[in-house]
Amino acid sequence: MKAVILKAFGAPLAVEDHPDPERGTGEVIVDVAASRVLAYASEVFSGARGYLLHLPVVPGAGAVGRVRAVGPDATRLRPGDWVYCDPVIRARDDVLAPDITLQGLSARGPGGQMLQRHFGNGGWAERLLLPTENAVPIGDIVPDDAPRWCILGMLLVPYGGLRAAGLRAGETVLVNGATGGFGGAAVAVALGMGAACVVATGRNAETLAALERVFGPRVRGLRFTGDEDADREAMIARAPGPIDCVLDLPPPAASPAWARAAVMAVRRNGRVALMGGIGMNGGGGLDLPYAWIMRNGVSIHGQWMYPREAVPEMVAMLRAGLIGLDHYRIATFPLDRVAEAVGHAAAHAGPFSLTLMCP
Structure with missing residues (x-):
């Protein structure tokens, strides 16, 4: 598959062939339709923000796409389902204080870095591996609407x-x-x-x-x-x-x-x-x-980020029309224009603007 790769802080982003993710039990693979470009992405990639990232890595925190494959423990999720790929990945072996990594962006502490070694690659690729619980159904949409649903991450x-x-x-x-x-x-x-x-x-x-x-x-x-x-x-x-x-x-x-x-x-x-x-x-x-x-x-x-149940709650609010999306200006870029996308995101950092990578 094609993917954007950050090989070293301060190095140019590369677009290369990358091995397809391999699904295990408790995991799903999603075909990525769109993934956000944060306004401060260039500061992360330069190392200026000091984010913990295990390199090389595929960037991209959060994505919208369609399920490609599910594991044997998935009881409701099916291939073809449209999902929001929640980048807040939590360890499963401590319910009260789980270690956390932000997929494709950063980790919190040594435990988060351990998670990152398996789930570190983000959404700036044709396919994405993530825990089953992080693939949150958003219901039926037309493919052209997938970029708008990336506003969930904001x-x-x-x-x-x-x-x-x-x-x-x-x-x-x-x-x-x-x-x-x-x-x-x-x-x-x-x-x-x-x-x-x-x-x-x-x-x-x-x-x-x-x-x-x-x-x-x-x-x-x-x-x-x-x-x-x-x-x-x-x-x-x-x-x-x-x-x-x-x-x-x-x-x-x-x-x-x-x-x-x-x-x-x-x-x-x-x-x-x-x-x-x-x-x-x-x-x-x-x-x-x-x-x-x-x-x-x-x-x-x-409060750092949000609890897991916040994702389906926000999906329900959007479905009910409680929050409108029409005022957002959305700019989409293919993987081979990643440098342009990062620059665009930095130049349009305020409200109502969304920059996306669309593999």
Whole structure:
């Protein structure tokens, strides 16, 4: 099969013949129709992000495709089924704290690296091997719609945070860092979950205005000034009432003060989910006041990615029309134009843009 190969950090990506994956028990093989190109992919491939990757590797976190072969333990999945290939692969020998690898992207710790040696190759190839439970049926679709279903990968990350924060219908949520790809997706997900109002914060006034235009009066944009106290007061004032929960999604380059302003804008007994990149490139942490958290009964939840059951839940939300996909601009590239695809993804890093490899 044809596949994109990263042989060394900083080396050009190669498109080569690669051995077909061999299925074992508890595994499926999927014919890939489309796979996402992350906006920061070039930073991963250069080594700038310091991601744990066992090289050489086929990149590509997440894909949509059709099942080619299933193992003897699959009772419902059938060849020909359309599936979302969930890249969050969890070890099966520790239910409470499983080791995790993000297929085609990174690993978390030594256990994740062990998983990566078997399931490391991602979706930038004609075929993909993954655990049976990671092939999630999306129902019947026409082949031309497969790229649109890759938006699942953008929606699932913020859904994991909003789910952890316990967002309920009718509440007001603050999405901190809403002008990035995942932040813009968070606005759509929050509305789909029934939020009465989303206060969307960021540094790009044009993108904030676009969020208001696309999603309507339930979204209120707010541009950061860099003054922590003033920004916190502005967040509170921008909301129609108390802010019930906060989803924090700033990039690694953001100041901790940006996140702290958002966290401390939540109401008494409010909830916060932290999913951003603060501290990933070094620097200080949030330095939140202990007494303020305790006296106000604020719940703070760290959330990396999403639980397994989030995938079929999000599929059901899309099927029900609770979240629309029509506002996304989708650019597709064949494997032999991978360098162009990576550059396109970096240049179109905001909301409503999706870059895909289509083998």
